[in-house]
Amino acid sequence: EKQVFQLRAHMYQARSLFAADSSGLSDPFARVFFISQSQCTEVLNETLCPTWDQLLVFDNVELYGEAHEMRDDPPIIVIEIYDQDTVGKADFMGRTFAKPVVKMSDEHYCPPRFPPQLEYYQIYRGNSTAGDLLAAFELLQIGPGGKSDLPPIDGPTDMDRGPILPVPLGIRPVLSKYRVEVIVLEHEIFMVDRPRVDIECAGKGVQSALIQNYKKNPNFSTLVKWFEVDLPENELLHPPLNIRVVDCRAFGRYTLVGSHAVSSLRKFIYRPPDKKAQHWNMAG
Numbered sequence: 001e002k003q004v005f006q007l008r009a010h011m012y013q014a015r016s017l018f019a020a021d022s023s024g025l026s027d028p029f030a031r032v033f034f035i036s037q038s039q040c041t042e043v044l045n046e047t048l049c050p051t052w053d054q055l056l057v058f059d060n061v062e063l064y065g066e067a068h069e070m071r072d073d074p075p076i077i078v079i080e081i082y083d084q085d086t087v088g089k090a091d092f093m094g095r096t097f098a099k100p101v102v103k104m105s106d107e108h109y110c111p112p113r114f115p116p117q118l119e120y121y122q123i124y125r126g127n128s129t130a131g132d133l134l135a136a137f138e139l140l141q142i143g144p145g146g147k148s149d150l151p152p153i154d155g156p157t158d159m160d161r162g163p164i165l166p167v168p169l170g171i172r173p174v175l176s177k178y179r180v181e182v183i184v185l186e187h188e189i190f191m192v193d194r195p196r197v198d199i200e201c202a203g204k205g206v207q208s209a210l211i212q213n214y215k216k217n218p219n220f221s222t223l224v225k226w227f228e229v230d231l232p233e234n235e236l237l238h239p240p241l242n243i244r245v246v247d248c249r250a251f252g253r254y255t256l257v258g259s260h261a262v263s264s265l266r267k268f269i270y271r272p273p274d275k276k277a278q279h280w281n282m283a284g
Helices: 067-072 275-283
Strands: 002-015 028-034 037-040 054-064 077-083 091-098 101-103 119-125 128-141 175-183 195-201 204-207 224-232 241-248 254-262
Touching: 002 028, 002 067, 002 077, 028 054, 037 054, 067 101, 067 128, 077 128, 091 128, 175 195, 195 224, 204 224
Parallel strands: 101 128
Antiparallel strands: 002 054, 002 128, 028 037, 028 077, 077 091, 091 119, 119 128, 175 224, 195 204, 195 241, 241 254
16 A cells, blocks of 8 residues: 655754865765655765754655554665765765654644654764764655645744755754853974864864964964854753864965864853842842
8 A cells, every 4th residue: 555755854963973084074965865765965064063954855755555564664764974075976974774753644743752853873984983963854644635734844944045944943952052262272293383273063163373383382372262153952962072283384275183072062061150049049
């Protein structure tokens, strides 16, 4: 018996991806395969932690079998991550698998199963781990009433991104604005001439001042740098903070010296005291 579905792939973010370029970064995009269809996210440049925040919709997916089999054991979704090269074909970075949460046409779209929650999926490159994908997948049966009976896609809309749909409200994490302050003191790596430190988190970041001559003066002229970034209120969903040291050469070229990822930001978070609670305590 033929069943017709719509697949919604909520591709929010990936983290700790494989550095495919000599710069120590990548230009990643994800390709999602389901049955005989595939779609890609947009390419995000120079990051190991892309926040695609993109909904991919697969319409008119035809599956054959009993309805209860479809609900309990749906087909597997394959997600592959690639690095987009400026010339030539894209380079494979890793692969993961997922099973969608299934809603039949006679079921209600309501908790606890819907809307689906974002989950981490381990990305593999051969037998090695190569990062994590933060995503959610739902397979919705199209009943006699057609697609008009499907649950609506609950915003937000982003006119600047054109036809790209963001992950809907209720699935996307609640974000708060953070100010990341970085203090760069001195450099202790040998065999460099003009080092610079690059800090990146969730697609935003800063570069340290350039040490013009490491042998004469290994200290940075500007010590404090900062940038603002939107991060999930749920600390378990925070992306890592990536640190790279590069040696700058002539004509804008640079060589990667080394890199490090701070996997958890929890111990660095400062929250100002609650003024209302403070006042209540003083009054009490």
